[in-house]
Amino acid sequence: EPEVTQTPSHQVTQMGQEVILRCVPISNHLYFYWYRQILGQKVEFLVSFYNNEISEKSEIFDDQFSVERPDGSNFTLKIRSTKLEDSAMYFCASSESRGGTGELFFGEGSRLTVL
Amino acid sequence: DAKTTQPNSMESNEEEPVHLPCNHSTISGTDYIHWYRQLPSQGPEYVIHGLTSNVNNRMASLAIAEDRKSSTLILHRATLRDAAVYYCILRRSGGGADGLTFGKGTHLIIQP
DSSP: OOOOOOEEEEEEEEOOEEEEEEEETTTTOEEEEEEEOOSSSEEEEEEEETTTEEEOTTTTTOTTEEEEEEEESSSSEESSSGGGGEEEEEEEESSOGGGGGOEEEOOOOEEEEEE | OOOOBBSEEEEEETOOOOOOEOOOOOOTTTTEEEEEEEEESOOOEEEEEEEEEEEEEEEEEEEEEOSSEEEEEESSSOOGGGGGEEEEEEESSSSOOOOOOOOOOOEEEEEO
């Protein structure tokens, strides 16, 4: 069964450093998403991406964050100048369609620890 | 987005059916009802979705009230592997918010 893969599974970084989280969505999917989950809290939407541009972003997704689909297969989330509060699980998801009938497939997540 | 209300937690015994309720009294006519679950230390996983009619798939059944103001996710025979947080989410057809809005969900505990 096709799946969304994420790397790294766990990254530890120092505050102020830049981090890139990588995702390989399911190959025929067109819609891509990043979510995050702080330990013990809800899963929060960050951004959606379609046709090489951001289609929607939440208030969390400020100038510190950026996304890119550099080569037609990977989908990356870059966090510049990480802060302690960026420590969380980051989930990538992809979907073949959007809207009411669109089913999202999630990866296993990348755990980010900022020290 | 229309809001959903779910119990914080439910407990059931292994091999028994589980009925997980969800209220969505402000649902609009174009909102689909989606259920996802999150097993411990894993990403969310799609379970099922529906619009008006009841739906069945290999994982579960979804029963939707006639007025669509509530729905129930049914696990026909719970196993220990079904212990997870279950999220009921409304997703608008034909535009509107693109990302899923997760609430706190229902933490399902399965007793052996």
